[in-house]
Amino acid sequence: MSASSLPPPSAPGERPDSVLSYPKFLWSMWRLxxxxxxxxxxxxxxxxxxxxxxLNAWAHQLADGMVRTHMTDxxxxxxxxxxxxxxxxxxxxAVMMVIPAYLYDDEEMHDVVIVGELLAVAxxxxxxxxxxxDMGRPDRMWHxxxxxxxxxxxxxxxxxxxxxxxxxxxxxxxxCGYLVYMKYLRRRPNKRFYLPFVFLSIGWAxxxxxxxxxxxxxxxxxxxxxxxxxxxxxxVSAFITGPAFVIxxxxxxxxxxxAFRVADGPIxxxxxxxxxxxxxxxxxxxxxxxxxxxxxGAHHVSARYLFLGLHGKHALVPWIWTGVALxxxxxxxxxxxxSRTNRTVLMAACVAAFGGVWIEKGMGLIIPGFxxxxxxxxxxxxxxxxxxxxxxxxxxxxxxxxxxxLKMALPVFTGRISVARSSMTxxxxxxxxxxxxLPPSSRGDVS
Amino acid sequence: xxxxxxxxxxxxxxxxxxxxxxDVDAGSPSFSTEIHASPKLTSIESAETDGLGRPVRVAxxxxxxxxxxxxxxxxNAAVLKDFHAGLSVxxxxxxxxACHVDRxxxxxxxxxxxxxxxxxxDAIRLCAQCHGPKYQDYLHxxxxxxxxxxxxxxxxxxxNHCVDCHDPHVPKYQPSRPVLxxxxxxxxxxxxxxxHG
Amino acid sequence: MDxxxxxxxxxxxxxxxxxxxxxxxxxxxxxxxxxxxGELLQKHYRExxxxxxxxxxxxxxxxxxxxxxxxxxxxxxxxxxxxxxGYALNLSVCIGCRKCAEACHVENNHDRTTNNSYIRVLEMExxxxxxxxxxTTYDHAVPSPGKYYLPVQCQQCDNAPCVKVCPxxxxxxxxxxxxxxDYNWCIGCRYCxxxxxxxxxxxxxxxxxxxxxxINPNQSYLSNRVRPQGVVExxxxxxxxxxxxxxxxxxxxxxxxxxxxGNLLDPNSEIRWVLAHKRVYVLKEELxxxxxxxxxxxx
Numbered sequence: 001m002s003a004s005s006l007p008p009p010s011a012p013g014e015r016p017d018s019v020l021s022y023p024k025f026l027w028s029m030w031r032l033x034x035x036x037x038x039x040x041x042x043x044x045x046x047x048x049x050x051x052x053x054x055l056n057a058w059a060h061q062l063a064d065g066m067v068r069t070h071m072t073d074x075x076x077x078x079x080x081x082x083x084x085x086x087x088x089x090x091x092x093x094a095v096m097m098v099i100p101a102y103l104y105d106d107e108e109m110h111d112v113v114i115v116g117e118l119l120a121v122a123x124x125x126x127x128x129x130x131x132x133x134d135m136g137r138p139d140r141m142w143h144x145x146x147x148x149x150x151x152x153x154x155x156x157x158x159x160x161x162x163x164x165x166x167x168x169x170x171x172x173x174x175x176c177g178y179l180v181y182m183k184y185l186r187r188r189p190n191k192r193f194y195l196p197f198v199f200l201s202i203g204w205a206x207x208x209x210x211x212x213x214x215x216x217x218x219x220x221x222x223x224x225x226x227x228x229x230x231x232x233x234x235x236v237s238a239f240i241t242g243p244a245f246v247i248x249x250x251x252x253x254x255x256x257x258x259a260f261r262v263a264d265g266p267i268x269x270x271x272x273x274x275x276x277x278x279x280x281x282x283x284x285x286x287x288x289x290x291x292x293x294x295x296x297g298a299h300h301v302s303a304r305y306l307f308l309g310l311h312g313k314h315a316l317v318p319w320i321w322t323g324v325a326l327x328x329x330x331x332x333x334x335x336x337x338x339s340r341t342n343r344t345v346l347m348a349a350c351v352a353a354f355g356g357v358w359i360e361k362g363m364g365l366i367i368p369g370f371x372x373x374x375x376x377x378x379x380x381x382x383x384x385x386x387x388x389x390x391x392x393x394x395x396x397x398x399x400x401x402x403x404x405x406l407k408m409a410l411p412v413f414t415g416r417i418s419v420a421r422s423s424m425t426x427x428x429x430x431x432x433x434x435x436x437x438l439p440p441s442s443r444g445d446v447s
Numbered sequence: 448x449x450x451x452x453x454x455x456x457x458x459x460x461x462x463x464x465x466x467x468x469x470d471v472d473a474g475s476p477s478f479s480t481e482i483h484a485s486p487k488l489t490s491i492e493s494a495e496t497d498g499l500g501r502p503v504r505v506a507x508x509x510x511x512x513x514x515x516x517x518x519x520x521x522x523n524a525a526v527l528k529d530f531h532a533g534l535s536v537x538x539x540x541x542x543x544x545a546c547h548v549d550r551x552x553x554x555x556x557x558x559x560x561x562x563x564x565x566x567x568x569d570a571i572r573l574c575a576q577c578h579g580p581k582y583q584d585y586l587h588x589x590x591x592x593x594x595x596x597x598x599x600x601x602x603x604x605x606x607n608h609c610v611d612c613h614d615p616h617v618p619k620y621q622p623s624r625p626v627l628x629x630x631x632x633x634x635x636x637x638x639x640x641x642x643h644g
Numbered sequence: 645m646d647x648x649x650x651x652x653x654x655x656x657x658x659x660x661x662x663x664x665x666x667x668x669x670x671x672x673x674x675x676x677x678x679x680x681x682g683e684l685l686q687k688h689y690r691e692x693x694x695x696x697x698x699x700x701x702x703x704x705x706x707x708x709x710x711x712x713x714x715x716x717x718x719x720x721x722x723x724x725x726x727x728x729x730g731y732a733l734n735l736s737v738c739i740g741c742r743k744c745a746e747a748c749h750v751e752n753n754h755d756r757t758t759n760n761s762y763i764r765v766l767e768m769e770x771x772x773x774x775x776x777x778x779x780t781t782y783d784h785a786v787p788s789p790g791k792y793y794l795p796v797q798c799q800q801c802d803n804a805p806c807v808k809v810c811p812x813x814x815x816x817x818x819x820x821x822x823x824x825x826d827y828n829w830c831i832g833c834r835y836c837x838x839x840x841x842x843x844x845x846x847x848x849x850x851x852x853x854x855x856x857x858x859i860n861p862n863q864s865y866l867s868n869r870v871r872p873q874g875v876v877e878x879x880x881x882x883x884x885x886x887x888x889x890x891x892x893x894x895x896x897x898x899x900x901x902x903x904x905x906g907n908l909l910d911p912n913s914e915i916r917w918v919l920a921h922k923r924v925y926v927l928k929e930e931l932x933x934x935x936x937x938x939x940x941x942x943x
Binding site: 468469470471473580584585587588589590591592593594595596597598600601602604607612620622623624625626627628629630631632634635636 | 726727728732734737739740741742743745746749757758759760761764765779780781782783784785786787788886888889890891895896898899900901904905906907909910911912913914917918921922942
């Protein structure tokens with residue numbers, strides 16, 4: 001953070017106390033989260049409704065048992081773990097903003113890096129949500145808490161995942177919270193309080209996704225996953241989903257929070273990252289597909305099932321080829337010269353890349369690990385309505401977390417909200433308000 | 448310390464060949480193994496059935512206690528009469544006299560190849576004279592079902608007799624319908640001929 | 645819009661929201677009513693003192709009677725020193741009748757609706773070890789010509805992948821070689837199911853259904869008591885029987901005597917004779933799981 005970008009303190013010499021101001025800060029954030037334009041209310045109401053549908057489906061699943069899903073002893077993980085895996089990648093991929101911002105001192109990226117860090121927080125919330133709904137006994141969640149429960153660390157890869165995911169969440173909460181609060185106090189952040197954590201979070205981001213890959217790669221009895229290439233593939237595809245989502249998000253922010261300056265530089269940098277990672281990912285994906293399909297044999301039937309179908313069963317075939325088509329489309333779009341000039345082309349590439357990886361790394365990765373089963377029975381899986389509802393609910397809740405976090409952080413970063421002027425009375429009249437993430441046209445309907 | 452232990456487990460643990468703890472001296476067992484006295488040794492199935500649909504068995508002595516088996520054994524099973532009518536024999540090229548003592552009066556007896564006579568309950572010795580390897584397996588618990596205790600220090604064991612599973616006249620184990628088919632959700636029987644898909 | 649109107653809208657909105665929330669979580673009432681604080685806060689099996697264990701067993705017995713209408717005895721049976729249990733199965737003799745699977749179903753209080761069993765029998769093609777050519781859904785007279793039968797259950801691996809992956813140590817290997825699950829500690833993540841190369845673990849997708857009169861009342865904490873919904877279970881070599889010296893239920897049910905069970909540490913045991921005299925192999929040896937379940941063929 002350069003000092004010049006900070007607005008001058010409201011009253012020099014009257015330095016607000018950082019401890020005493022904290023309740024005030026929380027109160028301001030609370031008000032920010034719960035006030036907004038009509039469109040903000042409408043959007044949040046819609047997301048709440050989806051989240052409640054998911055919550056209701058989950059409540060039924062808890063009462064009746066996981067029999068509400070279409071998982072079986074043969075395919076014992078399904079849509080939840082697929083989405084979990086994908087979203088860990090999204091959380092890790094957000095670090096693609098942090099690396100240029102802090103490691104390579106990219107000024108323009110530095111201005112918007114908070115978006116990536118907040119995205120990481122929201123994505124981890126989604127990950128934890130998917131783990132929670134996949135558990136048969138969420139009431140026993142406390143068993144993983146070291147000291148009280150019996151976390152099987154370091155032997156179980158899942159215990160590593162518990163540690164690194166929660167660690168990553170805490171790291172990002174600390175970094176974001178600290179930076180936002182310092183902005184709020186109109187103080188220059190003390191590097192000692194956040195820079196070590198930023199660098200730690202870069203390594204940590206790589207670790208959360210590697211550990212998630214090791215969850216699968218470490219299982220000798222599942223040849224489809226038992227590949228050393230899995231962790232590199234995870235990291236590379238994370239660096240597709242992260243930048244792709246952030247590019248889209250930055251465009252949304254530009255539209256709904258124009259006061260928050262989003263330069264072209266960061267978007268172009270992320271697009272350049274995409275141009276590389278999409279190709280590397282396709283190469284790795286093809287390399288795995290070749291090894292599996294060409295060598296044949298009993299250990300490679302999962303790949304045959306995934307791409308071609310097996311014993312007359314081929315539920316995943318249209319699914320994976322859609323993923324391949326989306327990945328190829330994104331690769332072509334992102335390399336068109338127009339992707340540098342035409343926003344629509346770039347955004348279409350991002351949507352295709354996001355969808356392609358969601359398929360390839362979600363259902364396209366988790367389900368074939370179970371088909372055929374370890375005794376080579378071919379039992380198919382397609383998610384039940386309950387699973388779709390719960391998944392939609394979790395994503396809606398995650399989106400709410402992201403929007404609320406942005407709605408709280410961006411006005412502070414643009415200087416609209418600070419310790420000097422945080423009372424509600426000063427909020428709505430303050431000219432083109434950036435407190436709202438919504439365009440001026442839709443503002444004012446309620447406020 | 449825990450970390451080192453786990454690292455050691457991860458590295459060394461996987462390379463260890465199968466091994467178990469120190470052998471123990473179980474001492475002499477306090478309980479014994481008994482062999483099931485199958486009703487098949489002393490009775491024969493009749494055409495009648497009981498309330499549960501099982502064939503009613505009639506003890507050999509019911510008839511042979513009061514009347515002679517008659518003169519000699521027939522050359523083949525087809526000419527047998529009364530209770531023995533319809534008895535099929537599919538046991539290699541053996542004739543009746545290979546196993547049965549051909550004698551008027553007294554309880555039905557079996558005979559070994561040496562001519563030594565045996566009570567029907569001792570039929571295992573008779574079987575063993577041809578089926579040596581199977582008999583070895585049987586003696587070591589790896590052929591023929593059993594019930595009771597694996598630990599003879601804590602309780603007795605009951606072994607099946609050969610004839611519990613093998614009809615001496617048609618010893619081949621008879622095919623039967625399997626029980627308890629898998630009923631998991633989404634498990635469908637593989638379509639015939641789709642195996643090598 | 646004036647302030648009062650806005651306030652009214654907000655109150656209305658939050659009331660509606662709260663009502664929707666209450667409706668959404670309504671099914672949780674049924675879920676919570678099945679749970680007690682004692683159950684929620686119960687310690688790990690290996691941390692329970694003898695007194696606590698007695699209390700837990702009493703609670704579980706009362707629970708079983710309340711939920712299934714059957715008086716049962718739940719014991720906590722510990723391994724015997726000097727005993728390491730092992731199992732061998734003669735593939736030349738097995739006829740694929742699935743009587744073992746049925747006995748397991750009955751003995752271990754499995755859910756009646758799913759025909760659940762810890763044993764899955766594969767009908768294999770003669771001349772091939774390729775599981776790909778096997779099928780579990782065969783429904784014709786057995787043994788069928790050209791086939792052999794491969795019953796698979798928990799192999800009680802010495803290097804058990806399921807134990808390694810459990811995030812909360814809810815499953816472990818006991819000193820007699822049996823891999824057990826604390827059904828009251830398992831969080832139901834099913835990582836062990838993914839890790840097991842032998843399809844040996846089962847998850848309770850719903851509350852097991854068993855008519856009261858069909859419940860086997862002789863139960864133990866670590867084996868055949870009726871499992872709660874949402875946890876993983878597995879074959880325990882019938883430890884409630886075998887730790888008392890009895891043969892496992894699947895062995896007693898085997899009509900051909902294809903199964904051999906005993907103490908691997910006793911040089912005079914049948915299982916040791918088989919290991920010494922037969923051509924024995926283990927399933928998926930290349931995975932390094934070191935099973936305690938052995939397969940063999942006669943000459």
